[in-house]
Amino acid sequence: MTISLEAHLRARREAGHKLLVPYVTGGLGDDWLDVLHAVADAGADAVEIGIPFSDPVMDGVTIQEASRRALERGATPAGIVAEIASDDFEVPLAVMTYTNPVAHMGFRRFAAALAGAGISGAIVPDLPLDELDGWGDAADDAGVETVLLAAPPTPDDRLRAICERSHGFVYGVTLMGVTGERDHLASQAHEMGERCKAVTDKPVLLGLGISNPEQAVEASRFADGVIVGSALVSRVLKGGGPDAAHEFVRELRVALDQSTQPTR
Amino acid sequence: MRGSPVTLEPPGPEPTGLGRFGEFGGRFVPETLVPALIDLEHNFREAWASEVFRAELTELLTSYAGRPTPVTECHRLSERLGLRVLLKREDLTHTGSHKINNVLGQALLTRRMQKQRVIAETGAGQHGVATATVAALFGLDCVVFMGAVDVERQALNVFRMQSLGADVVPVTSGSATLKDAINEALRDWVATVDTTHYCIGSVVGPHPYPWMVREFQRVVGDEAREQCRAILGTDPDLVVACVGGGSNAIGTFAGFLDTSARLVGVEAGGHGLESGQHGASVSRGVPGVLHGSRSLFLQDEDGQILEAHSISAGLDYPGVGPEHAELAATGRAEYAFATDDEAVAGFQLLSVTEGIVPALEPAHAIGWLARESGRAVPAGSTVLVTLSGRGDKDVALIAERLTGERL
Ligand SMILES: Cc1ncc(COP(=O)(O)O)c(C=O)c1O
Numbered sequence: 055m056t057i058s059l060e061a062h063l064r065a066r067r068e069a070g071h072k073l074l075v076p077y078v079t080g081g082l083g084d085d086w087l088d089v090l091h092a093v094a095d096a097g098a099d100a101v102e103i104g105i106p107f108s109d110p111v112m113d114g115v116t117i118q119e120a121s122r123r124a125l126e127r128g129a130t131p132a133g134i135v136a137e138i139a140s141d142d143f144e145v146p147l148a149v150m151t152y153t154n155p156v157a158h159m160g161f162r163r164f165a166a167a168l169a170g171a172g173i174s175g176a177i178v179p180d181l182p183l184d185e186l187d188g189w190g191d192a193a194d195d196a197g198v199e200t201v202l203l204a205a206p207p208t209p210d211d212r213l214r215a216i217c218e219r220s221h222g223f224v225y226g227v228t229l230m231g232v233t234g235e236r237d238h239l240a241s242q243a244h245e246m247g248e249r250c251k252a253v254t255d256k257p258v259l260l261g262l263g264i265s266n267p268e269q270a271v272e273a274s275r276f277a278d279g280v281i282v283g284s285a286l287v288s289r290v291l292k293g294g295g296p297d298a299a300h301e302f303v304r305e306l307r308v309a310l311d312q313s314t315q316p317t318r
Numbered sequence: 319m320r321g322s323p324v325t326l327e328p329p330g331p332e333p334t335g336l337g338r339f340g341e342f343g344g345r346f347v348p349e350t351l352v353p354a355l356i357d358l359e360h361n362f363r364e365a366w367a368s369e370v371f372r373a374e375l376t377e378l379l380t381s382y383a384g385r386p387t388p389v390t391e392c393h394r395l396s397e398r399l400g401l402r403v404l405l406k407r408e409d410l411t412h413t414g415s416h417k418i419n420n421v422l423g424q425a426l427l428t429r430r431m432q433k434q435r436v437i438a439e440t441g442a443g444q445h446g447v448a449t450a451t452v453a454a455l456f457g458l459d460c461v462v463f464m465g466a467v468d469v470e471r472q473a474l475n476v477f478r479m480q481s482l483g484a485d486v487v488p489v490t491s492g493s494a495t496l497k498d499a500i501n502e503a504l505r506d507w508v509a510t511v512d513t514t515h516y517c518i519g520s521v522v523g524p525h526p527y528p529w530m531v532r533e534f535q536r537v538v539g540d541e542a543r544e545q546c547r548a549i550l551g552t553d554p555d556l557v558v559a560c561v562g563g564g565s566n567a568i569g570t571f572a573g574f575l576d577t578s579a580r581l582v583g584v585e586a587g588g589h590g591l592e593s594g595q596h597g598a599s600v601s602r603g604v605p606g607v608l609h610g611s612r613s614l615f616l617q618d619e620d621g622q623i624l625e626a627h628s629i630s631a632g633l634d635y636p637g638v639g640p641e642h643a644e645l646a647a648t649g650r651a652e653y654a655f656a657t658d659d660e661a662v663a664g665f666q667l668l669s670v671t672e673g674i675v676p677a678l679e680p681a682h683a684i685g686w687l688a689r690e691s692g693r694a695v696p697a698g699s700t701v702l703v704t705l706s707g708r709g710d711k712d713v714a715l716i717a718e719r720l721t722g723e724r725l
Contacts, residue, residue: 107621154615157621203348227348
């Protein structure tokens, strides 16, 4: 049964948790489904599954490399969705991919495939608010929640419209740039979180560049939680497999949970 | 013959709504870039309507780029082909290709937007050279992204860019050619958009680029139409231009859209369309979304973008500008191809008949014309071909191909 992304994240938030959504590249290695289970077991509130695209313009070197390896292994959008369909997960799942693979399969077919596989949501970063029509309608009709991105230069009126149209959660982009590990939490993260929180009651997650537990804790002070991609994927790329993924997500989970404990 | 000094024609038809040409175009980019594109559109719209801006651009095109470029009647080539062939000589511009027209326009916009840094992508290196040139002229910082494969095969242009003060960044991701250079430029731009203008080199990318670049290149077609009328007394039967992203072709076509001239874009046929190794994205592409717009792209059954192949780095792109996709859909323009071999034959033919050494890109147009004269092109037709650039950059490559030895 498909779990609603937004309902689940709201419930977790209401229960006092900071939200943690790790990103895993679909089809990266034969054990990629094990990696998915490992991060879910380690305390992820939802998992983002990257469907690799040949030309990922929003991604930095780590996820580019992961996508390349997955494609080389023969990963396809339909194949990844089918593998997910044949498995069972305790947390809601969302795919993250680019417009072309989605449009190529056809908006309605893609949305139906996601719904059929028990996937709750979709994040398509190169499909901004103004271009959403075809996919947005198809996704709505199929019951797939489309998460939209808000970014630092997004003006206020547009930010409001994005938060309104976004389903599942709102993805606040913490910095001007592409995915990839960073030494520090970007200075824009604070404002991004607060600006989104000011206009929506939907869960607001900050993502891009969040690389370790300290940064996750810091970012989640301004929002409902965080998305962690490259820092996790790089551990898998280095050969750490499901164990390394589990350990890292566990560290993030523990740090976030400790940060919400009342100080005595 | 050389016409009177250029005065830019009034703006041409705009794409509708969100930058659509029919069902093509649009603005498919991360939210991070949307505000900058809206700002760019606003600035371009204002500038293009401004007498002052247009006068300044006209002055630069005249005194710096060397416009108007002549139209040359090719007597010996005409006799050989049984046609009447005129060439629009973009090879005679400063930097040696039509790319300079667009770049001067975008440089003026960069200054208007008070940005201090420009980035560009380049395949053959011509757009990179043009951008580096104008960056030097305007005192802007300049970074050019170029596929590592192209860095290798266009070493001369790499050195030219570096001499002009630009930083050339070899791109090793993907197929390490033009499409990957565009990806890398877009990644840079996402991170630097506050201070940097992305000077796109063809009629590709998100709105307003396909429209804006077409407007900056329409000077080619507007001049050519007047010049053809002076020479022929009427419009040519046929207007031919090579198509990579499509900027020289769309700039040329823009001057003839409302005439009865047949418009033909010649794509890179590489090793032949059946070989799968080509750059014929109109002939063999399917609708998709890449680099910010919906257009025709070479892709596999899963929607992964395929590598293009062409002997000429400037046509080695698996897509085409959205306005071309629309012109093909409505049938107003036709799209054909010439193979690598036919392009080399075109290169040789124009060199020996007219003493004009073309770049490999427009050599495709010549090669197609030679193949189709008396067939798709009826004997006696009057034909305008846009010679988008000169061949200096390609002579070493051709020499190696013909003699097996590096110069
Ligand atoms: C001389 C020349 N012609 C044509 C092209 C192809 O570009 P477009 O189709 O945008 O004119 C290039 C690109 O580098 C070029 O250098």
